[in-house]
Amino acid sequence: MSGTDSLIPPSTEVENSVALKTDQVENNTFSSKASSLFDEVVKKNPFFAAGGGLMILGSALALARAGIKSGSAFAYRQLLIDLEIPSKDKSYLWFLQWVGKYPNRSSRQLSVETSFQQHDNGSVTTNFQFVPGPGRHFIKYKGAYMLIRRERSGKMVDMTNGSPFETVTLTTLYRDRDLFKELLMEAKELATKQNEGKTVIYTSWGPEWRPFGQPKSKRQLSSVILDESIGDKILEDVKDFMGNGDWYFDRGIPYRRGYLLHGPPGSGKTSFIQALAGHLDYNICILNLAEANLTDDRLNHLMNHIPERSILLLEDVDAAFNKREQTNDQGFNNSGVTFSGLLNALDGVTSSEETITFMTTNHPEKLDAAILRPGRIDFKQYIGNATLYQMEKMFLKFYPNEFEKCQQFMEYCKTVDKKSHISTAQLQGIFVMNKNDCDGSIEMIKQVYK
Missing domain, CATH: 1.20.5 (Single alpha-helices involved in coiled-coils or other helix-helix interfaces)
Incomplete structure (x- = not known):
């Protein structure tokens, strides 16, 4: 021890x-x-x-879960903020286009948007753009982290085109909520910048207007050669209308203007309208009155919701109505638009204002007098086949240095029977086929222009 x-x-x-x-x-x-x-x-x-004990235990767990859920929801409301962008809103496509090109994004689920364009010479241009698909994605925008949720409804479908409704929801901290507006403005500027120097062609898609294909390069007004002074006269009238809005409002006159361009096929009616839109920095909304399932109500809605700075174009209006009766031609008997519905859409109580409407027809004699009266058609212009003035201008446009050949060609054209006609479209086609062969164009035109 x-x-x-x-x-x-x-x-x-x-x-x-x-x-x-x-x-x-x-x-x-x-x-x-x-x-x-x-x-x-x-x-x-x-x-x-x-089993009462189990019931009390289950109730206690349920209360605890509800408390946690309520606490999480409260914290979510206090700290985070959501922005929902539905697919029917204009900014929806702007945002998808913007985020598809945004460099700092984390996306594992992608969707492809294909643009397909076939050129006049037969070549095809195809572009692919990858955008975030349905699911969750993250981006860092100006120092703030944002969650992107793209959701596609499996139950709600747009009956006009059969596509499901979609929404994009952006989530970020409440303190960064002002970045939402900056982001959308940036997306709009990107979309606008891509369309600079181009003309957007809109077509009806259900109850709304949507771009058709890729924007087209603006066509120069000088590229469409009409007969002497015709183009200048139409342009002057359009500019006078655009600059006198107060004059219409002060006198209680509906501020709209209707134009009718009539003449044979291939005379340049539609080409001139496209060039005019480019000159004015306007877009074009094409509406087919013979479209299947088009009704009076939908026609009125579309004409009252034309995109800003756009010309409304009704091509071949005689193809839908012969006088007051719907045409029986194949492909034109499914439209639900009535003649009275068309008149009311053009000049009725609910018709739109601040609009420029162009109509084209090859057979003006088929149009009823009611549609030709002022207020619906205010300016009528005949655009015919190629005149001597147009032939000379077009020849020198394609062969700018061949003045002697042009003089010889014009001397021949003056001797031809005036009843023989050639359209400007035919004339242009011959020049295109003989890009570097002036004599070949002359010989070919002589075979046609007899």
């Missing part, structure tokens, strides 16, 4: 051992009593035996 152990009296060791045994006995007694109490209260209690 060590010296330290010898300092502890034997009686003290005995007392400690007894105290330890006493504590163990008391603990065992307490555990036994607690177990007996649990058996009495829970196991032998009929309420708990019938």
Whole structure:
């Protein structure tokens, strides 16, 4: 035995051992009593035996879950903010185009947008753009992290085109909410910049206007050669209308202007309208009155919701109506538009204002007088086949240095029977076929222009 152990009296060791045994006995007694109490209260209690305890436990868990959920929702409302962009909103396509080109994005689910364009010479240009598909994506915009959720409805479908409704939801911190507007403005500027120097062609898609294909390069007004002074006269009238809005409003006159260009096919009616839109920095909305399932209400809605700075073009209006009756030609008997519905859309109580409408026809004699009256058609212009003036201008346009050849060609044309006609479209086609062969063009034209 060590010296330290010898300092502890034997009686003290005995007392400690007894105290330890006493504590163990008391603990065992307490555990036994607690177990007996649990058996009495829970196991032998009929309420708990019938499942009441489980019900209380489940209720407690449900309350705890609801509390956590409410707390999370409260924290979400206080810290985060959502912005929903539905597919029917104009900014939807702007945003997808913008985010598709955004460099700092994390996307594992992609969708492809294909643009297909066939050129006049038969060549085809195809472009692919990858945009975030349905799912979750992350971007970092101006130092702020944003969650993008693109969701596609499996139940709600747009009945006009059969495509499902979609929404894009942006989520970020509440403090960064002002970035939403900056982002959308940036997307709009990107879309606008891509269309600079181009003319957007819109067509009806259900109850709304949508771009058709890729924007076209603006056509120079000088590229369409009409007969002497005709183009200048139409342009002057359009500019006079655009610059006198107050004059119309002060006199209570509806601020709209209707034009009718009539003449044989291939005379340049539609080409001139396209060039005019490019000169004015306007877009074109093409509406086919013979479109299947087009109704009076939808026609009125479309004409009242034309995109800003756009010309409304109704091509071949005689193909839909012969006088007041719908034509029976194949492909033109499915339209639900009535003649009175067309008149009301052009000049009725609910008709639109601040619009420029162009109509074209090859057979003006088929149009009823009601559609030709002022207020619906304010300016009528005949555009015919190629005149001597047009032939000379077009010849020098394609062969700018062949003045002697042009003079010889014009002397021949002056001797031809005036009843023989050639359209400007035919003339242009001959020049295109003989790009570098002036004599070949002359010989070919002589065969046609007899």
